[in-house]
Amino acid sequence: MTRRTLLAVGTASVLAFSAQSFAQTPENVLIVGQIAEPKALDPAAVTAVNDFRILMNVYDGLVRYQSGTLEVEPALATDWEISDDGKVYTFKLRDGVTFHDGSDFNAEAVKFNFDRMLKEDHPYHDTGPFPLSFFFSAVQDVEVVDPMTVKFTLDAPYAPFLSNLAYPTGLIVSPEAVKAHGKEFGRNPSGTGPFKFAEWKSNERVVVERNDDYWDGTAQTEAIVFRPITDANTRTAEMLAGGIDLMVEVPPVALSQFEGDGYNLVEQAGPHVWFLILNAKEGPFADKRVRQAANYAINKQAIVDDVLEGTAAVAAGPTPPAFAWAYNESLEPYPYDPEKAKALLKEAGAEGAELTFYVTEGGSGMLDPVAMGTAIQADLQAVGLDVKIETYEWNTFLGQVNPGLEGKADMAEMAWMTNDPDTLPYLALRTEAWPDKGGFNSGYYSNPEVDELLEAARASTDQAERAKLYQQMQTIVQEDAPWVFVANWKQNAVTSSRVENFELQPSFFLLLKDVSKK
Amino acid sequence: MRQFFALLFRNRLAAAGAIVMAIVVVLALLTPVLPLADPDVTNTGDRFIRPFSDGHLLGTDHLGRDLLSRLLWGTRLSLAVGFAAALIAATIGSAIGIIAGYFGGRTDNIIMRGVDMLMAFPYILLALAIVAALGPGLFNALIAVAAVNVPFFARNIRGITVSIAHKEFVDAARLSGMGDMRIILSEVLPNVIPVIVIAMSTTIGWMILETAGLSFLGLGSQPPQADLGSMLGEARSALITNPHTSIVPGAMILVIVMAINLLGDGIRDALDPRLKSGALSRPKPATLVDKNRTEMPPGDPEALLSIRDLRTEFRIKDKIYKAVGGVDLSVRPGECLGIIGESGSGKSVTALSVMGLVSSPPGIITAGSVAFKGEELVGASYKTLRAYRGDRVAYIFQDPLATLHPLFRIGDQLTEAITSHHAIPKKEANQRAIELLRAVRIPNAESRAKSFPHELSGGMRQRVGIAMALANDPDVIIADEPTTALDVTVQAQILALLNDLRRERGLAIIFITHDFGVVAQLCDRVAVMYAGRIVEEGDSADILGNPVHPYTSRLMACVPELGGGKRELEAIPGLPPVVNNLPAGCAFAERCANRQPQCTNQEIELIGTGSRSVRCLFPEKSLVEDRELQ
Amino acid sequence: MAGYIFKRLLSAIPVLFGITLIVFLIMAMIPGDPATAILGSYATPENVAKLNRDLGLDAPLWQRYFIWLGNMLQGDFGRSFALNRPVLDEVIERFNATLILAGTAFILCSLLGVIAGVVSAARQYGFADKAITFAVLLGISIPSFFLGMMMVLLFAVNLKWLPVSGMYAIYGGGDLPDLIRHLIMPATALSVVAIGVIARLSRSAMLEVLRQDFIRTARAKGVHEFGVIWRHALKAAMVSIIPVLGIQAGFVLSGAVYIEMVFQWPGVGRMLVDAILKRDILLVQGGVVFVAACYVLFNIIVDVAQSMLDPRIKT
């Protein structure tokens, strides 16, 4: 190394130290701390909330949730009609909308989107896989009535259909872009949303820029940068150090750091439920009394107040209160009552039973699963259940839990975030949803009454009637205790005080169009 | 064993490490009986209590569990896993290494290729993949950590085994009728074990770090069980708000690993035989000179180089080796002085003391004077010494393969000798180097200047050594057994060359040897040394013709001379004394046939007249008699 | 020399083949599959089986190995299931980041380690030696991720001197000073252990060399002590230091995993950890082969450097 290069390196490092620019993020550019690298920016191909947070700003669906609720309102479709039998939906499309790549939005584009996802013989079906296409598995046919009218035909009445269209899986992508990029579309997205894709550097950032032609008013900020910061602690540190303007999923322990003037803490309850699947097919939990005992033994209040620092509320049953119209207000959560738990265990003869407990290390909506699992283990230990924890990384965990707990474990952590009160119970509580039949009822709960209620609710297009059926279901399920109902998460986010007009949605989406930054 | 512990505890840092480690281990062992809170009982209401609170000396973690209790239980587990992993890795790795190293050839090739593959695999990923395949859990993490460290041991131990397998005692064992398995177990293994122990003691710390790393990634112990790594991992989310939950296990890892490393270093040092003799200390640029020495007026002012009552000692631990015990010598311009003696007689140390080249530590000059042209060199500044070294007083050493720098071309080594004293242009120095090579009769000097020492034969190398000594036209050359390592035909050439050069250039030479024939042929005068002192000195022809000291005459008698035919040799009984424990009086007395009681109870002076002197009370012939005989 | 390099390159081929086999078998042994990871929470056994079939994961093991190997030899590393992009694109992009981090750390640890070792040996038992020995001991005893965490806490969160994470500032950065600013903490944390190891080894190698006869020869020639230490002794000591530099390069590369996690560095180590956890088989396989090839290549460079330094090594 020559003296000159030495000098150059020296100067560079002095510069590096003296410059302070990094502490200040630029105006009008919002920097968002994401919890992970997105998998793809193709709405049909992804399943994670983390990815949805970007997608919702780049794409529009035919419909969307009204701000602050889970009610559906028009978006790319201005209007729609539902046939009396609940099987045919006809949408009138919005005029003059173009995709970011310049191509036109029209009925053909809508048909292309759904055919790509649902038809195995579609030329672009191989741009998948499309893991959530079953949201639209009821769709039999999509038909272009005229350039601005499109008609969906379902094979059976399906109440959650509109709600599913508002879900990211229903977001509309540019067919031209799919044709141009094929499998690489996920890295070269094009939609109609308020922001258009600009850059994706792996593990560094995804940048989207303002779409000046947006049909619903242009965005306040020039651009948004999504930074994947997997580690919650680093995310917190970045927020504190000023490297990001907005962070989601603030770890409970870090909340106290953001109480000062420099930050705004935002909270919003959402359709989330955190529960323990109990193996009702074999072992101690085959006995309802033992399942109830577990519900009594776990100090859920302590978990939500202490472990989660108040970022969640105690769950009463399988349906989160965020689905206000379908929620059964009369349900009271199982109280913390170790004595009662012991009594029930004694009654069932399950004292000192040895249980295997699957705990995950992270995962979508799982909050703080290891700490929660450990606290639960300690609570169950206290009433005389000998619980052995096995931890798995999230994907391995799903690989273990989804095929069913039989022969492996007695209990497992799980959390769902859904867009419709139908989804979770329909997929995870029916007898027809046992793992071997393709569902997610990994604990093998089975109650014909519940099965009936759920089928009926799904076929009905009358919300009041559906509400009644769901409330009935909740009461039965709570009594049967196929799960331990632990918590309903209140999603949180922190912004620096430079950020204005930010609010969280019950849908857990991040809508950033109207957010501005000083 | 006792010696081992004595050595270990002499090293204060190692002792500190041992004590800390002992405390940690005792605490870990006692953990189950100590009055601690249950490490797994959660009390979320009391979470994140700060250290030094009532009931929770180190505070509590994110679930309100007592950190002190978790720390001790965690330490217990981490230590056990670290030790176990090190043991497993060492056992398997060493076995592989020994087999590969001992059998060599194809076996070695195949095994080492496999080891290469594993080493090329990023080790954390390998560990991760193993844990992923076996499932999480501390035991599986242990297996993974052990597995990824097997190549390290295999490689290390193989190297050692190769060198041991080629030792003569292995051949000897084979000739004793031992089979391969038995040789491995009884000859190789005992010599490898210290290395294994050293490698283990220095890697346990590393193993604990690695296990902690895996636990930190969530692949180690399963909750609620605590080990140090998982404690750190769990605490990470609260790093900013409650750093104490991270710092407590982090600091514990630091303390343990540091103590283990200190102890490991100590064990390594105590097991390394070279360290016992103090040999791994760096020699200073110039030999130490005892500040409290009695200074000596310089001797013979006529002489070019004059040594008076020079005493050089080696101080190793509590032993003092009096290598040179009061030597007087002088050499005049153009004279060749021989110093002859057996190994350990102090002849080389005397020579090296002149320019302060005795390794120090352990060497120290404790008394005497060395004067070059009247200037005192003992106690002179490094600057003065360096100015003389190689310029006025040059050395030629014994083994030219070891004494030439193996990685520099010989031309460069020669030019450096010149430019160290004379600021002349590089080109000129190169030219001069080639002239020097020619002067020592090296054929094709230009191309040879670009050779590396190993590319030359022994004789050629020694010519380079001589050329280097001649580089600055010195006044004195000190040649320390320059031909001992050479074959006899080559030796004859080198000696003839030296003789020519000295006559051509009028060099003064001090020539150190153990060979009377060489002395006779080359030297004008000779001094015979025994146990650090000169016992006889005089003209070489005189001494070789009429040795007077019993040692000189007996020594000459026991060297067979060519042309004598098959015969019985006259051996000197006994062994030369060890210079750390010299007897009183004459050091040779014990082996001397002429010994009288006086010999061992008084200091015996070097007596003599003019050119001939002897240190003996009962010489073979008196010097006076000797003169008369002539 | 060219022939030697060629020979070394040739001998790396079986090693690389071995590595492909090892990584393939390990990935085959790991339970779980990429389909679950792709399908996320909604993975049902039925969908998983179908997807695995679509991804070609139902073929016999040996067949899958040879298909993979054959494609790879043609430069096709396959597509990452989880990231939905070609493995090679991702690996090269991420490896680049790791190279910057590990390369800096490697240069740092080589320079500082050797200098510290030489100074320590030259001043044996002096104050500098004791100070260096202690610092080095502390360095090799601290878990790098713990050090990293503490550095973030102190320099980024509390003092706000340095950025918390990432490789470049998100806006306005992207130049060299920006990169250096982001590099300082992770490179330091990553190199600390290696500095210690190298310094210890350099010290003992120097002590070993300083006892050699040719050092005495250099002194006898009148070479100044500075030249004796930094030219004669260091050059000879490098013969035993260089192989350790090679090994440390491997450790630095591997150890980057933790540092990349703590500092959210977009490197290949973190990518591979994620990929293993997500059972992104092709990404793991391709990434490991790539990293291992680089490691093997680096070792060849070390060997070549060694043979250039030491003419006694037969080439």
Add this chain to the structure above:
Amino acid sequence: MNTAVHVENLSKSFVVGKRLLGPPKGIVKALHPLNLDVEKGETLGIVGESGCGKSTLARMLVGLLEPTTGLIEISGEPLQNTDPALFGRKIQYVFQDPVSSLNPRKTIRQIMEAPLVHLHGLGRDERARRISEIFEMVSLREEFLDRYPHEFSGGQAQRIGIARALTADAQVIVLDEPVSALDVSVQAQVLNLLADLKRQLNLTYLFISHDLAVVEAVSDRIAVLYFGSIVEVGTAAEVFSSPRHPYTKLLAESAPVVGRPLKAPENAETELPDPLDPPTGCAFRARCRNAIAECAASSPSLEGPANHQAACFNPLS
């Protein structure tokens, strides 16, 4: 016949620079095929400079190295299998470096017992008796038995080495530079001890050394090795008093002797031939003043009366 050692056509080549594919870089003939006979009770001195192949020969004789060609017979029995244990009972070896030939981790007793156990299967008492017998012979004190090798000086260690060779009870002993690592005053002791032992036990020695004077002092017959071949062999008196091969003469003249003036016995430029690229004909011819045309054409073989043969086309008379 009273032949102790009979060697026929014995040679050794080493392969240098093995390659993955193709032939190796070169083959070094360390020892050209040679024949040798040693009588019972005789001492055969083998002289040569470094690299002449004397150690290769010695190691083959005791089975530590597998010969490339040739046959070794000890006391009339051929030994073809290189199992040192098979050789061990018949022929033993004394190493050059006395200290490194003793395992530093074993006591002298353990070292001494090994041949007794493995070669002769003696019981404990029998062993103790033999060891004390042998220790008596080599004048070592029995208390040394429980010490470790590093506690001994070179001379003592070499006595132990000799004692170990004796325990195998072999009739032939190969002494590979047994005194070159020792100081002159001790060297004479060891040489005398060897002479005594030979007389007492009626041993046969192959004494290898580079030191002509030492070899002359102990040998009955002498073989001179140069570049892997015997260039001269004969009775000790003959070989040194009237050498026939110029190399032997060069060796004899090169040794520094009191009273002989110093002169270079040969041209300074001469160097040993390169083993990877051996010269044609006589290997010595480049250094030889008497070389004639024939020397370059073919290599000479040993010729002359049984008591003094030389391999030279133009021998000295």
